Amino acid sequence: MTEPVLQVSALSTHFFTKAGVVRAVEGVSFSLARGEVLGLVGESGSGKSVTGFSLLGLVDPPGRIVSGSIRLEGRELVGLPNDELRDVRGRRIAMVFQDPMMTLNPVLTIERQMRLAILAHERASPRAARARSAEALTRVGIPDAARRLDDYPHQFSGGMRQRVAIAIALLHRPAVIVADEPTTALDVSIQAQILAEMAKLVSELGTSLIWISHDLAVVSALSRRIAVMYAGRIVEEGPTAVVLDEPRHPYTRGLLDSLPSRAEPGRELAQIPGSTPSMLRLPEGCPFRPRCPRASPACTVMPEPTGDAVRRARCHHPLVLTPAEAV
């Protein structure tokens, strides 16, 4: 297997609040091959967005990466000085956010915003920057791109705005794009368009994509591999089809059962009992224990990931056993 583009090992990001230490991300490890799409799934507060921000070194105080390693194209990002990190951001790893209404600056033209993103990493004449911006907008499917460069964000529809944000993220052809719920704020029909567009772009450009979402359906449509997060840890990881068909972690099972598309019509939707624990007072051992139908006394000890590099889960009582465990 070739060297992964992104290798995250034992990443922990904590927030040191007055109320106590919030372990938003704890011991997260995964790797990403060139051109691969990884879906990062979890409920709100599971640490999936903080994981995304950690990758770009954009965790706001009082949070910071306390340990672990992030290797992007062989280069360690954790502990890199700010200016070197800034140089990596946007050029080798970029990010698209949830709400395009909030991410673009309302008082600057699209051209200005794109030019700033270009000039952040290379020298370019205004004319060259404009040409490249127009090309980038055309690539993400914005019609009449050259003329629309002079428009302001409010003159675009939600879907078009998100395309602009994607175009900005793609300007320098980064190795990795972190997409933090980029379709959540959009209409369903627009969501599908953006999903298809993203899938096409990353395969064309050979960019790897981390798609963060709470929506299993969206993630499964796009990603070949999927990682499920709960309370700051990855609880299950594997090829999308396998995880969806044979989930090993009871939490993944619960998520799948609560999908409307999977339920029998007319029957009540299954729910996961209880709610996400407060990150300040996580239960001892497996954090899912209080909500888990399979919990036993053994679960008061934090389970270690079992399985192999392709398919892992963090559970004492997995629903499906790996061949090794079955023996």
Added chain:
Amino acid sequence: MLGFIIQRVLQAMLVMAVMSALVFIGVYAVGNPIDVLISPDATQDIRTETIARYGLDRPLYEQYFTFVGNILSGDMGRSFVFGMPVLQLIMQRLPATLELTLVAVIGATLAGVPLGIYAGYRPQSPISKTIMAVSILGFSVPTFWIGLILILFFAVHLGWLPAGSRGATRSFLGVEWSVLTLDGWKHLVLPATNLALFKLAMMIRLSRAGTREIMLTDTIKFARAAGLSEWTILRQHVLKLISIPIVTVFGLEFGSTLAFAVVTETIFSWPGVGKLIIDSIAQLDRPVMVAYLILIAFLFVTINLTVDLVYALLDPRLRRGRAA
């Protein structure tokens, strides 16, 4: 955009009409100028003759319409006290106040906005905390006291700067300006500093609040994710976003300082309009009071109109009538 301007100009005219009536009636109700104008031992004939000469025997509405008609033809009346046309009297004094105010407000903005942005960008740093502490002083210490301290320290104790009055002037566009001479600046520095301190504090607070709010938004996160340097983010994104409230306050402050720089002008014996209006009120010089208030209302309306237009330039969302 044109429709927007026309609408704003019409609004401004309406405000002026209402304002002129209010001022006229308000001032009419204050005291009787005849008592000041005519000595108490004058004969009844002289009294009647004087009252008729100034048109003070006419009904209120008639006086008002005469007054409005005169204003529209550029005649704002004669000062009872100085015996010269009011407009000329005010225009003689206005440049002094105008340059004092402009220097103070522009100086406060140029210094206050960067300081405020810094304090908002690094709220925890000791420098920021110092900036904020100084701004509290600027808000709470009375202007006249700071003025006296400035004179005591820089003029009396150190002897670096003159204690008051306006310096040498040079003529530009037919008006005498002291900002064009070195001596003029020497005289200007202390009163302008005195006048600027409160505005400086306000600009610092405003920029700081705006910056703090904006730094937490996704716009800034997205700009950082694109690899923009912090300096570029502050200069291009933050400055542009906080400029809208700053323009508003700049306009309002400019107007109110122009109208009410009285305290500073008095302390530094600055020959501006603030001093003039105080004297006119004391002497019941009605035409000066009315003309001054009308002029100030006019200035405010003009400034607000300009601010509105600048808004439209700064915030594309306000520009109407342009196809989306």
